[in-house]
Amino acid sequence: MSERVDQSFDSGAQETESGSSNQLPSTYYSTRNSFCYDFNNSTYKENDDIFSLNCTPTNGNHRMRNETEETILGGSCDELGKSLNRQSCVLSFYDAVSSLYFRDGIRSIDFVIVWDEFDQEASTYRCNEMRKTFESNLQKEGLHLEYECDEFNGLHFIKISTPREVLRRYSEILKLRMPMKEVKGLKIPPARQNLFLQEVNSFFKKIVNRYYVNPVIFPPMKHKFTAVYSRDKEYLFDIDSPDFFTPATRSRIVQFVLDRTRFTVDKEDDFAFGIERLTAEKAYSAAYPLHDGTLKTTDSMRYLLYTEWASVKKIFHYQPLDYIKEYFGVKIGLYFAWLGFYTHMLFPASIVGLLCFAYSWFTLYSNEPSKDVCTSNYTMCALCDHFCGTWNLRDTCFHSRVTYLFDNPSTVFFAVFMSLWATLFLELWKNYSAEITHKWDLTSLDIQEEHPRPKYLARLAHVKKKSLNFVTNTVEPRVPFWKVRLPATIFSCSVVLLLIIVAMAAVLGVVLYRMSLLTALYGFSNNSMVTSYAILLTTATAAAINLCCIVVFNWIYIWLAEYLTEVELPRTQTEFDDSLTLKIYLLEFVNYYASIFYIAFFKGKFIGYPGNYNRFFNSRQEECGPGGCLLELCIQLGIIMIGKQAVNSILEMLFPLFYKWLNTIRVHVGLQKTPTEGRNLSRMHLQWVRDYKLVQWGPRSLFPEYLEMVLQYGFVTIFVAAFPLAPLFALINNVFEMRLDAKKLLTLYRRPVSQRVRNIGVWYRILDSISKFSVITNAFIIAFTSNFIPKLVYQLVVSDDHTLKGYLENALSKFNTSHDPQNYVNITICRYPDYREPPDSPDKYNYTDLFWHILAARLAFVVVFENVVALVIIIVRWCIPDMSPKLRDKIRREAYITNEIIIQHEAQRVSKLSSNELIRTEEHDLELDNANHWSRVLESSLTPYDFDLEVHGSPMSPAMGTSSMGPVEL
Template sequence: PLFFCRKYFGEKIAFYFAWLGLYTEFLIPSSVVGIIVFLYGCITIESDIPSKEMCDQHNAFTMCPLCDKFCDYWNLSSACGTARASHLFDNPATVFFSIFMALWATMFLEQWKRLQMRLNYFWDLTGLEEEEEHPRPEYETKLLQKKLKTKNIATENSDEDEKEKLTWNDRMPGYAANFGLILFMVMLTFSAVFGVIVYRITTAASLSFSTNETTRSNVRVTVTATAVIINLVVILILDEIYGVVAKWLTEIEVPKTEKTFEERLILKAFLLKFVNSYAPIFYVAFFKGRFVGRPGHYVYVFDGYRMEECAPGGCLMELCIQLSIIMLGKQLIQNNLFEIGIPKLKKLFRKLKDGRTEAKKMDNNQSKNPQQWDLDYTLEPFTGLTPEYMEMIIQFGFVTLFVASFPLAPLFALLNNIIEVRLDAKKFVTELRRPDTVRAKDIGIWFNILSCIGKLSVIINAFVIAVTSDFIPRLVYQYAYSQNGTMHGFINHTLSYFNVSHLKAGTQPENSLFAQDVLFCRFKDYREPPWSKNPYEFSKQYWSVLSARLAFVILFQ
């Protein structure tokens, strides 16, 4: 079918389907390995010592309150479900999978270069040289306005016309508008993420005040689920806005040729959508729970609201939830429903709009038998391959950048792409007007973007494993602090002591349900105990773990 696609649509569109087909094929082995990694977590969950220690009610780890006044002390064993769920994705197999996916991305790009060269040979493109493109009409209009403004009206001398061009000063207003508006859009994305953070903090505090025991016990689940849905809705809305804004910003730059216009549009749209899609995930992966302070010295925002903390099992489980819902939501709603639904709606609207004209023609017997081109007029005009590539490149980022937290990402991407190939084929044949055939030797600037994402994925996965997961703390404990070289005692090792008498006035739990008086509570951090010379300062274990994390990031590269 690829060769028929090339004959009907041209090489440029055929290269897109060739790339999409190869990408989908490469997702098969990564999906299989991801399933194996996930099953490994399911099989070893019963033998995971830290999870068993956290679930053991006999350990009686009394934890410090999660909020001021209205939250009570609690037993760590109550977070057993979270600990067991975290092990599904936070286990030694995820490190292997991260290394595998880094190699997978490199192999995919190399294999695509080979396929691209073969197609160049079969399609007789090896000797294709790019012809000098004609200037865009918008560029020539701008150039004519410049000539009229400077009273240098064009003459019949073609040499003088060729020398005339738009200078950097002519484009300065467009560049300034681009810089200012792109910066504003990026800040808008960060503001949306911050707004969701505020929602999480305030909602968690409000639900903690509830008199309903079920509500209080499910605060974390409720806040996480609703916040992720809000993030998804905001991402979908801003994605549509950013697509329009990127096109407008590129137009005011007045690029000279269509190729330059397309490349600048791609870079702007990718930058905005990259920040929009991944900003909430970056927050959970690298910032959440890092700036909460400690008992007796918490960090507060907005008049008494404590910064949110990670779950007792760590932030990796929440990162997995965030990534899976955003990825699946974008694929289901944006990539599938919008991709087919919007062209059909526009086609219907165009039919209704032209219905009166057609009725008049029929009444006047002007066109009793409409021709095919009349029927094709109701189809949606072809606007380029940028939206098609963009959704796949963003998906490629989901599959590679944070795969350490969600090994099933390649599987969901594979299932989506199997549907995506057929939807794209149906859309190009039945929903869009036939585009002009364009010869091309490659996929253009998209390959450079893929290469950058592949390199960035190595760095990000290294930091996810080193900073977000408990892989490094467990290794340090097992080989440096464990008395018998096992993970027994790991949970106690990661919990610090806090003297409850050091709580600030007005923050102690009211109406505590604990029968005995609590003298010390525990919190997750590596700090000196209150009876040491330097109470609550970072301990030697903290610096050992930090050094090991930095060493792992360097070695992972």
């Protein structure tokens, strides 16, 4: 088409569904600020090469020529795009609703792919050919493509719509569970509850009613029976319902096609497929489904979630999980369900932690060892060689009082409580997760039904050995064990081990820094104030440096873990994610917790004594403060935990904002002062242009969110004996984290493609391992890091009045400075914290009998603590089932009903009668009979035996019905 296009021309031509070059002219109307819903005069055939549509506006009247123009277009879109003069191309106008559809106003936009003309690599002949082949193959798959006129900024938008035939075909391939036709008269009664529990729940609901999900804004979703979709059994499904294929289902199917479509005719290139590869090759710049409107489109689900869920004003309200699942998919819905449940469980832990901390405040000035430190006049031995001198124990008065806040009898109680809390949290989550799994129809989801990853099949394309997958009944290549699997596993383990050593080296560097700084503060500072706070200052700065190292190492670990996982050739995406998760968490575990483990279990444990110190690199090892290392452990834990949360919260908002800013600049490139500037700016409000400005939500974008929470869970449980306020800080962070993640998803990211998962995956096993490991760590922290056991032994064995009077004198040993004259001048006796014989004893500087009593008590406490907690954990797990009996019966009952509904539809299909009147009469009687039958089944509390009899045709009792015919016989 060489002639000049009229000024009212709508940008881009209508693309034929078959991609044929013999395209007939298409007729349509382009309307401004209106949308065509009346298609009485339209004809549309999805599989034909001819598309003809006469669209009449909603009000039934045609607009004036300057607003609406009937245009007849001919030729393909490629030819049209080449022939158009960009200066004379006047663009079409859409409103917020119409920009979610093709120009015909019928077919919805399920996906958008974009390429950039101003990108030199994207404009090369190679990329042009790849795009041409790729789009041609998409059309051969049955997808509909519609091309927008090239923008002034060089962006080319290609809209994709999925016809019903493609949806049907791939729903069967993906084994999607779809809602079945409803049985008329079938009612599901509400679950029966204990009367006492009902009263308690009703009373509780009255108190927190204002924080529940508003049923007016978010009406409860109706339960539907589902079955695996099959085109051979479409009579089971309400296929004609406009909502049968939801937007999430449509985008998932398109993503599946995009990931597996080839973009070259060269059969030897095994990896020449998938939109991900094309994006990496710069042939396309983006591919994404559309949000259902803007943040100001009041009738969109996006706006509703933004105002009623992501708002900071709703931080104390329950989440509309069903609607989150419907909009973002099951995987993201499960994450927010787990995060909300975890946050709710932090409430009791935070309250108990606050009570324990309050107890320590109220008893602070009645603690005998702290008062003795503040009133003592003991001369302490030097803390370093050559530069340090003796110092007075009274200078650490503030240090000893702060130590008592975290090292007191309530610490033991809180450690036991948190061990039980962790078990209760996991067991209750399993129970709650079972309800969500059933509610969202994930109970029968089998991971073996998942399709292999395209990269997995491509890398094994030339493998001759193949095996039959018993579950899917398909022949798949088998990974060679000796040539591929074993070398990849050895290589992966070696690299992970190397990275662990690097993390340990970083911890060692921080230790050397701490030793050097402490020596400098004690040796070169004449300020008593600096000397008295040297330990606190050194610990705080070292923890800050360690946090910086952790943040830097995180980037390296994630990149290497992804590469190693790809080398291992996991079959499915779920297996890939689980393997990647284990690697990264192991590396992050060492990265975050190595310095904390050092302070808790190694620092100050093997230092020796004055005159005979155990040296490391010819230097003395670090010593704990007079009150032990628990305060330093608390400071290290608090800075890393709170600092990590603050840094992550800032970065996870700044990075998307930065990338969104880059995309926005890219969209506005080329908008110069032209006569059509107003129309060009109006193009910026199209939904696909708005969404292009947002950041792509990758397949593993949820991983850092889980990782952050699981690492936090480790701080809350593994080292909670040292920091009882950890649950409180975690609660405060999570309350805002939920809304921050929600706002980020709705405002900064493109709409994710829906993913179906059965549970939170490998993260549950990691949480369970952390909970079990926390029992051991807390037992050892209380026994060996805190002073709880030495004080307890002193009260029971040494003290005459069973108090802590004289404990300080008992816990300090004496050293004669004449045995080490280089470091001491004009001082005869100095003190150091240990249980050793005095210098005038025949066994001078050897351990006293009290030391061995305390060591035996420490070991006994570990054994008793772990066994008592383990016993209680077993009892808790036995009392709380993974799935409630009522839910198990409900699932079983619904499985029977689903099966019988299928049989009923089968019977109706094969037993068609010739007389239409007879058919109508029989069907009416059948519907009434079956409606009564299923209502009796659902409303009656039957034993499994009676239930089997009822659904298979035997009556429950004469009073319940007179018909003895079951659905099968009918």
